[in-house]
Amino acid sequence: MNEAKKDNTEEKILNAAQTVFTQKGMDGTRMQEIADEAGINKALLHYYFRSKQKLFEAIFSKVFSQIFPDIKSLIYSEKPIDEKLGVFIEKYIDLLMRNPFLPTFILKEVNRDPEFLASVIKKQGINPADILQLLEKEMEKGQIRKMDPRDLMINILSLSIFPFASRPLMQIMFFSNDKKAYKEFLVQRKETVKSFVLNSILLK
Amino acid sequence: MNEAKKDNTEEKILNAAQTVFTQKGMDGTRMQEIADEAGINKALLHYYFRSKQKLFEAIFSKVFSQIFPDIKSLIYSEKPIDEKLGVFIEKYIDLLMRNPFLPTFILKEVNRDPEFLASVIKKQGINPADILQLLEKEMEKGQIRKMDPRDLMINILSLSIFPFASRPLMQIMFFSNDKKAYKEFLVQRKETVKSFVLNSILLK
DNA sequence: AAAAAGTTTAACCATCTGGTTAAATTTAAC
């Protein structure tokens, strides 16, 4: 039957499911709420996705793949290391600005069901070895300070992601709950994180 | 009646509730599981704490107060700023080593119910202005690089907390899911985070 | 020993929730 319409409904469901799941997590999400958000009824929802678990797995995989931006084009470019890292940080924070619920969602679900996480990582063939190798090479060349490259990688991720994951807390604690001010703060972090990191690791 | 026994049971309940709530969150926790963990029955659980909500609020407040270590003694000490920050980072990571579920729990619940968070912060009279002021003074003195003190504060928290909150993910991605290796990594971060931060901000 | 509080047992209730079903209706394909 109508492929276009089918696709459309399926897409509507996936979008709705992502909206609700990423904001409320697996435990906090109700199938009825996804149906409402998609503008359809519960029966049709189960007609497309047999169970909540199946739907959740589809969403998690989709979202998880999003949090790994196209690193490869960066790694194999000819730019100097400081520029590479700078672009990475900018792109990553940009990604989170567009998807502010991703960090909390991933952290929540990753802790709830680590086994499923492992299967997703395996299935998606994610491999961070390349970037660690790149960092190590730059350390040997004397471009950046010698350290465990995993520390450096995790530091960059921490500085980029945590302010999003802890948004309500930081907003109250340091910005008098001023939503706009905190958003502006996050935008500027594209620059402040960059210089914080580079000041720490760049030699000469 | 027996105050000691009463206290003991109440304490058993609170401990059990903290164990379950911090690992599974409000949504994922079942009252029956708390009763089991405490070694009592559900009726007695409700006899002590009228509702799940009440019990949760008690636990959240208790846990939340724990994530703010005694900063005051540090701020008003005579140590130089690099030492102050170093001790803070060490103590904070130590705290998280002893309570590895705190970060995820706080992040999860803070995002689920920000209004309640605000009320807890107000009730506990938490005020980060002191530490921001201290940082600003050191910048003026030329001890550390000039920057938004909120950035510096949030950077330190990010570097300390995020590796705990993202534990299952980082463990798989960068440590082949080797639990022991990741734990050792976290222990060493007391030093690596310290030097990462100080290398970035310390002048001369 | 009597009274009071602590605790258990077990049944019970109302509600929510994921999921199913069947029949009716609409929409698109042929």
Add this chain to the structure above:
DNA sequence: GTTAAATTTAACCAGATGGTTAAACTTTTT
């Protein structure tokens, strides 16, 4: 226009869950 798929409607089911209740038993207080 017939057929098949897409969608709605509405009722239903089973299990889980937060919470209650009442009666019995135990422990501590007095």
